[in-house]
Amino acid sequence: xxxxxxxxxxxxxxxxxxxxxxxxxxxxxxxxxxxxxxxxxxxxxxxxxxxxxxxxxxxxxxxxxxxxxxxxxxxxxxxxxxxxxxxxxxxxxxxxxxxxxxxxxxxxxxxxxxxxxxxxxxxxxxxxxxxxxxxxxxxxxxxxxxxxxxxxxxxxxxxxxxxxxxxxxxxxxxxxxxxxxxxxxxxxxxxxxxxxxxxxxxxxxxxxxxxxxxxxxxxxxxxxxxxxxxxxxxxxxxxxxxxxxxxxxxxxxxxxxxxxxxxxxxxxxxxxxxxxxxxxxxxxxxxxxxxxxxxxxxxxxxxxxxxxxxxxxxxxxxxxxxxxxxxxxxxxxxxxxxxxxxxx
Amino acid sequence: xxxxxxxxxxxxxxxxxxxxxxxxxxxxxxxxxxxxxxxxxxxxxxxxxxxxxxxxxxxxxxxxxxxxxxxxxxxxxxxxxxxxxxxxxxxxxxxxxxxxxxxxxxxxxxxxxxxxxxxxxxxxxxxxxxxxxxxxxxxxxxxxxxxxxxxxxxxxxxxxxxxxxxxxxxxxxxxxxxxxxxxxxxxxxxxxxxxxxxxxxxxxxxxxxxxxxxxxxxxxxxxxxxxxxxxxxxxxxxxxxxxxxxxxxxxxxxxxxxxxxxxxxxxxxxxxxxxxxxxxxxxxxxxxxxxxxxxxxxxxxxxxxxxxxxxxxxxxxxxxxxxxxxxxxxxxxxxxxxxxxxxx
DNA sequence: TTGATTTATGACAGCGCTGTCGGTAATTGA
DNA sequence: TCAATTACCGACAGCGCTGTCATAAATCAA
Numbered sequence: 052x053x054x055x056x057x058x059x060x061x062x063x064x065x066x067x068x069x070x071x072x073x074x075x076x077x078x079x080x081x082x083x084x085x086x087x088x089x090x091x092x093x094x095x096x097x098x099x100x101x102x103x104x105x106x107x108x109x110x111x112x113x114x115x116x117x118x119x120x121x122x123x124x125x126x127x128x129x130x131x132x133x134x135x136x137x138x139x140x141x142x143x144x145x146x147x148x149x150x151x152x153x154x155x156x157x158x159x160x161x162x163x164x165x166x167x168x169x170x171x172x173x174x175x176x177x178x179x180x181x182x183x184x185x186x187x188x189x190x191x192x193x194x195x196x197x198x199x200x201x202x203x204x205x206x207x208x209x210x211x212x213x214x215x216x217x218x219x220x221x222x223x224x225x226x227x228x229x230x231x232x233x234x235x236x237x238x239x240x241x242x243x244x245x246x247x248x249x250x251x252x253x254x255x256x257x258x259x260x261x262x263x264x265x266x267x268x269x270x271x272x273x274x275x276x277x278x279x280x281x282x283x284x285x286x287x288x289x290x291x292x293x294x295x296x297x298x299x300x301x302x303x304x305x306x307x308x309x310x311x312x313x314x315x316x317x318x319x320x321x322x323x324x325x326x327x328x329x330x331x332x333x334x335x336x337x338x339x340x341x342x343x344x345x346x347x348x349x350x351x352x353x354x355x356x357x358x359x360x361x362x363x364x365x366x367x368x369x370x371x372x373x374x375x376x377x378x379x380x381x382x383x384x385x386x387x388x389x390x391x392x393x394x395x
Numbered sequence: 396x397x398x399x400x401x402x403x404x405x406x407x408x409x410x411x412x413x414x415x416x417x418x419x420x421x422x423x424x425x426x427x428x429x430x431x432x433x434x435x436x437x438x439x440x441x442x443x444x445x446x447x448x449x450x451x452x453x454x455x456x457x458x459x460x461x462x463x464x465x466x467x468x469x470x471x472x473x474x475x476x477x478x479x480x481x482x483x484x485x486x487x488x489x490x491x492x493x494x495x496x497x498x499x500x501x502x503x504x505x506x507x508x509x510x511x512x513x514x515x516x517x518x519x520x521x522x523x524x525x526x527x528x529x530x531x532x533x534x535x536x537x538x539x540x541x542x543x544x545x546x547x548x549x550x551x552x553x554x555x556x557x558x559x560x561x562x563x564x565x566x567x568x569x570x571x572x573x574x575x576x577x578x579x580x581x582x583x584x585x586x587x588x589x590x591x592x593x594x595x596x597x598x599x600x601x602x603x604x605x606x607x608x609x610x611x612x613x614x615x616x617x618x619x620x621x622x623x624x625x626x627x628x629x630x631x632x633x634x635x636x637x638x639x640x641x642x643x644x645x646x647x648x649x650x651x652x653x654x655x656x657x658x659x660x661x662x663x664x665x666x667x668x669x670x671x672x673x674x675x676x677x678x679x680x681x682x683x684x685x686x687x688x689x690x691x692x693x694x695x696x697x698x699x700x701x702x703x704x705x706x707x708x709x710x711x712x713x714x715x716x717x718x719x720x721x722x723x724x725x726x727x728x729x730x731x732x733x734x735x736x737x738x739x
Numbered sequence: 740t741t742g743a744t745t746t747a748t749g750a751c752a753g754c755g756c757t758g759t760c761g762g763t764a765a766t767t768g769a
Numbered sequence: 770t771c772a773a774t775t776a777c778c779g780a781c782a783g784c785g786c787t788g789t790c791a792t793a794a795a796t797c798a799a
Contacts, residue, residue: 056785067749072787080747099516103450104785107754112447130474130681137497150496150518153481172398172443174494337474400755411779416757424777448755451784
């Protein structure tokens with residue numbers, strides 16, 4: 052099967068190679084009739100443009116690199132997150148006719164910034180999607196920016212007014228969850244805060260406060276406990292909350308792991324979920340559907356976020372201008388079995 | 396930061412660009428002294444060879460494509476598998492200075508073969524790693540072979556004498572597990588067979604029979620149950636086995652999900668694992684460590700398998716000859732809490 | 740109809756490397 | 770010592786496309 056080149060197509064169609072190039076790249080200024088001739092020739096010869104040649108001549112690699120924290124560095128099963136991010140990025144790449152290169156790397160590794168820079172200088176991708184938590188590491192962000200490669204950050208903590216990022220509406224959707232719990236008749240809705248260093252979970256707490264206010268409920272320190280995102284800390288926080296004089300009838304945890312901890316403690320204390328206690332989490336990790344009762348939570352639209360990130364990159368390439376506002380992909384409530392109405 | 400080209404390096408080092416190229420590509424016949432001059436110049440200018448140009452001139456893409464079944468097509472959390480496969484492939488790619496492109500695709504999709512062919516013709520990777528279960532679909536394998544791109548299959552079912560694959564020693568290691576159980580004093584070791592269409596689990600059954608024989612135990616239909624790889628089928632099989640007159644003291648399931656089903660049933664029946672019943676699985680999925688007691692199982696060296704696959708590809712590229720034997724990466728027993736000695 | 744635009748197409752020069760091959764310098768063997 | 774190697778290095782021609790620009794054809798305005 053001798054591969055056809057652009058010359059073969061040009062000959063067969065009776066046009067110049069440049070015209071073939073125009074057809075292939077959907078450039079304007081080609082007569083409809085000419086276009087058809089060329090397309091027929093392409094089909095007939097099963098012609099596929101040579102990427103390397105195209106890249107070399109056009110100074111574009113048609114490559115997007117997705118950089119994320121390497122899960123194999125830890126024992127935690129963050130695999131689901133990564134698959135979902137890859138999914139979205141791949142979807143966008145296919146749409147825009149780019150390829151996706153994945154690059155897990157170790158967050159804590161001191162050299163990570165230098166290594167990334169070297170990688171980028173070699174590959175010369177047309178764009179980079181940098182996922183959390185790496186998107187929060189100034190050293191890394193700076194190193195990538197130094198290469199001059201367009202960069203979109205996913206769920207960055209601080210943005211400094213830079214619009215080149217995509218994130219979700221943690222605060223708004225947490226507010227919505229709180230209002231939902233209130234709408235079920237709950238008056239004492241507790242919140243378990245997450246790890247203080249984690250920006251997103253801070254927004255969730257603010258959303259919780261918003262929700263209370265919008266529901267006409269007063270916030271109270273009695274209803275707030277601190278956790279660190281781990282199951283264990285969720286257990287401790289739940290224990291603390293449930294043993295107070297006037298325990299909450301609903302607990303909203305800043306992430307699913309802590310919510311799972313709450314359910315575990317409730318089980319131990321003989322408190323029935325959801326009849327005696329509603330529990331809600333955040334993130335919609337795989338566990339949320341596996342535990343019993345299935346956890347009401349907020350889905351993190353990771354896949355849509357990376358998809359949006361890649362599209363920002365490819366779009367700005369076409370339009371030759373940077374986007375001037377970030378993309379916010381809204382999360383949605385996943386109402387499952389762990390929450391129910393509370394009759395006062 | 397004006398990117399340096401090979402000409403800049405050549406000028407600075409006072410040699411020809413060809414010599415620079417030789418140094419960069421570690422080709423022979425460069426004097427040590429010259430090499431150093433060039434390397435200094437490279438370092439000084441922070442020169443990185445342009446991939447596109449190199450690919451175009453060398454007719455190599457320095458790209459490996461990893462093709463696997465798209466997990467998002469189903470609800471099952473096969474994410475862990477995929478991450479591990481990617482891990483191994485990435486490790487090998489870095490060693491050999493290749494890039495990895497991932498390509499999930501839908502197993503059941505009728506067009507998958509045609510689409511893959513188109514993809515490959517566009518990208519022109521230097522090699523392809525095709526993971527199970529796609530590695531068992533003749534239509535897909537044929538389509539890829541038609542492109543002439545070197546292909547290594549991971550865990551293929553049938554091999555037809557073709558050595559271009561890597562797999563694990565399912566049979567041997569299952570035998571080992573059986574012998575291990577026997578060595579713990581178990582005389583009645585039951586086996587739950589997996590889905591009949593799944594080749595690997597068939598080998599596991601054979602390994603089980605080998606193990607019984609080597610341990611001087613007789614195989615018996617009384618000790619064999621059929622499953623379909625699901626948790627539910629594991630439960631059914633366990634129920635069947637445990638309610639027989641002379642129930643087994645150890646159950647070895649052809650995969651972890653079924654083993655988890657066994658544990659669940661044992662719990663319901665009030666049978667203590669491992670004291671009254673030892674349970675062993677196969678695959679070492681994430682669940683195996685999460686359940687209580689932690690499941691003794693066989694680890695599937697997925698990551699090493701894809702690593703080996705990529706290395707077969709890159710090595711054969713260097714040596715310009717195909718490997719003449721497959722790579723077998725041995726699995727290993729993961730002895731955890733669900734198995735213990737049985738005092739007769 | 741004629742000149743002024745606009746649209747469509749092609750000629751040509753590279754993009755930044757690698758493969759080939761030929762030439763010169765260093766090394767070997769007798 | 771001198772050929773016969775062998776080690777080292779460079780000139781040169783592309784790889785298969787795209788960008789630029791010149792040119793031809795079509796369209797338009799008056």
